[in-house]
Amino acid sequence: MQMGMKGTVKKIISLLMSLFLTSILTFTAFQVIPGDSALIALGMDATEEQLEEYREEMGLNKSLPMRFARWLKGALKGDFGYSSQYQMQMKVSTLIGDRLTVTLWLAALSFCIIVLVSFPLGILNARNRSGTLDSLITLVTHFFMAVPPFFLGMIITLLFGIILKWFTPGNYVSPEEDFQRFLRFMIFPAIAVAVPKIAMLVKLLRSSLLREMGLDYVRTAKGKGMTDTSILYRHILKNALIPVITFLAMILADILAGTILVEQVFNLPGLGRLLVSSIANRDYAVVQAIVLYIASVVIVINFLVDLLYQWIDPRLRKD
Numbered sequence: 001m002q003m004g005m006k007g008t009v010k011k012i013i014s015l016l017m018s019l020f021l022t023s024i025l026t027f028t029a030f031q032v033i034p035g036d037s038a039l040i041a042l043g044m045d046a047t048e049e050q051l052e053e054y055r056e057e058m059g060l061n062k063s064l065p066m067r068f069a070r071w072l073k074g075a076l077k078g079d080f081g082y083s084s085q086y087q088m089q090m091k092v093s094t095l096i097g098d099r100l101t102v103t104l105w106l107a108a109l110s111f112c113i114i115v116l117v118s119f120p121l122g123i124l125n126a127r128n129r130s131g132t133l134d135s136l137i138t139l140v141t142h143f144f145m146a147v148p149p150f151f152l153g154m155i156i157t158l159l160f161g162i163i164l165k166w167f168t169p170g171n172y173v174s175p176e177e178d179f180q181r182f183l184r185f186m187i188f189p190a191i192a193v194a195v196p197k198i199a200m201l202v203k204l205l206r207s208s209l210l211r212e213m214g215l216d217y218v219r220t221a222k223g224k225g226m227t228d229t230s231i232l233y234r235h236i237l238k239n240a241l242i243p244v245i246t247f248l249a250m251i252l253a254d255i256l257a258g259t260i261l262v263e264q265v266f267n268l269p270g271l272g273r274l275l276v277s278s279i280a281n282r283d284y285a286v287v288q289a290i291v292l293y294i295a296s297v298v299i300v301i302n303f304l305v306d307l308l309y310q311w312i313d314p315r316l317r318k319d
């Protein structure tokens with residue numbers, strides 16, 4: 001227990017260091033981009049006095065370390081300044097918070113669909129290997145692995161939106177306005193995001209389960225009289241989860257970062273669309289905050305996966 005605690009403390013320190021280094025790289029990268037931030041924010045019609053006043057107010061006249069310290073202090077409080085797209089009227093944190101709600105809902109719904117569908121199909125595929133059902137599931141998964149989410153989103157929009165009229169394409173409804181209509185609309189982009197990843201996860205889970213089924217401990221368990229079902233759920237599945245969890249973590253980080261093309265297809269006001277528009281408008285305050293968010297999501301998820309590995313397999317616990 002003590003050894004496990006020491007390892008956890010080391011991982012937490014490593015996490016904090018990674019986040020700090022990420023914040024340095026994120027801030028510095030946008031400071032070396034050519035261009036006058038004041039001119040970008042105020043426009044070409046701004047007078048020199050207005051530009052100087054803006055630089056003084058935003059601390060642009062100070063040294064790089066001082067500007068970073070000020071930015072990091074604000075970031076720790078959730079304050080990333082103001083967006084230049086909205087004439088200094090919209091705080092970056094407010095802007096991102098509104099868009100993040102949509103992205104988080106999309107990520108949560110699609111991730112739940114991925115897990116709930118992939119695991120039963122993967123287990124079923126492995127248990128019926130070399131059979132007709134195995135061949136059918138493998139064929140379907142290979143097909144959907146090749147279909148990009150945005151193209152699947154277009155097919156879903158055509159079939160369920162235009163032909164069957166189960167939802168109105170492009171007519172996004174916020175959860176505050178009508179939560180039921182919001183969920184009904186969001187389930188379709190969630191399916192578009194989930195289906196290709198379900199296909200990949202089913203294939204990975206099948207391969208991992210079959211590899212475990214061929215090991216000596218399975219034959220030993222059968223020799224002791226355990227049933228195939230008991231061996232599968234008590235031993236094989238747990239040991240097969242390590243590569244699956246790694247892939248699930250990659251999926252989660254990917255969809256939490258914002259699915260730009262799917263958001264465009266369904267006209268969702270999510271984080272991905274905000275990132276694209278901010279880059280196009282050279283709104284560096286917003287881009288900085290989103291890049292930091294995406295990097296932090298990846299780092300934190302990897303940290304949590306490390307802890308989950310140790311919980312699943314005690315052999316991985318070390319100083």
